[in-house]
Amino acid sequence: MSNPDAATPRERYRAQVREEIKKHAWEQIAAAGASALSLNAIAKQIGMSGPALYRYFASRDELITELITDAYRSLADTFRARAAAGADLGDLAHTLRAWALDDPQRYFLLYGTPVPGYRAPEDTTRTAAQIMAVLLDACPDEEPPGTPPSPPSPLQSHLGRHRAWAEQHPAPPAALHRALTFWTRLHGVLSLELAGHFTGMGFDPARLYTAEAQTITGQ
Template sequence: MAEAQQGPRARYREQTRTEIKEVALRQLAEGGVAALALTRIAKDMGLSGPALYRYFASRDDLLHALIRDAYDDAATAMEAAAARSAAASQSPRERLHALAAAYRAWAVGAPHRYLLIQGAPVPGYVAPADTLDRARAVLGPFLPVFADGTPASGVSPVVAQMAAWLGADAGVGGWVAGYAADAADDTDAAARALAGALLAWAQLHGSVGLEAAGQFAGMGHSAGTLLDAQIGMLADAFGLG
């Protein structure tokens, strides 16, 4: 509906921005961020350099858009996995495995996009502030999985720190409430949810990041099997059934 209400000029501008991003993603897939060059994009599209700068003011501006899109697509993949788990009435442990598998599938399906949002893509680059909310949207579906868990002593220090974080930052409580409403007014449950999501992110970033960067080549194991084992241990640490 919104697109239908746009004028021809606005639609053309949006279509051109989309095409620029598509060309940029091809460059990223071929050679990483080092290969991303606005002048090369302009040449590939038959545009002059000044013409391209009417759509993206700088390489950082283009990176902002690509990073936002990557986070949004990852969040969509996680939301879809959470919905499938809910429809199948899966247990918390099953939901955790399903979410981890969905995250891995998204990342290894487009490793150049995954690597773009994990760490600074280029020295000195500062991501826009709104990527924080987008990153939280990716992790959000993990929160309700852990809210009713029974953390083992080994992870209790993380839970305690999350409880302190809740007390210090009201925005964190709002994040939890958006995904685990039943935990919103229960500090202990919210702290468990946050601790579990944080540990899940660390496990995923470690295993999936190594796989996406090609670091598992020649190591004689399946990256999916490794991640499954790691997630199983995390589920055990929170007593998920």
């Protein structure tokens, strides 16, 4: 990682302008969604010409990629910090919800409807894989110590052969299954809650989320 103190004044200015552009981009996303993101509109907001702004981000897609990478890195760093403090899988479930509620637009940029015409580069998927690695590390063994292992289910056998999504993590198929269950079921509840689909149903979404997390983690 580069040392900001060693950067030249020009480099520091460029970094500051890029951060300001991203700040306005998040404001646009919050107001109208990522599909409405406009570099020319941001240029007007910060008193810059369109061509001048393109010296900082060459395209809308480059700006979206930067925002997505920042968001994935934020969640990965949050998970790693909690895991380093001793968090188990149940704790990580509540960490995920708190992170999502803190900035729903950031959450939806990662896990909501894909931005039309945008294709994320491979680098962003590698950053996302860091989040899954923390989850896999936190997945407990399915069997108590000394218990003969149970035969894998058909899905676990499938995951054992199709594990590219887990990168090089050595987790056994049962842990892969648990991590995927954690990810899909909890994101399902979160997405519905943040999109307002529980409004008017008369129950507390936090309790539903907690119950789902307890079912998955056994805690």
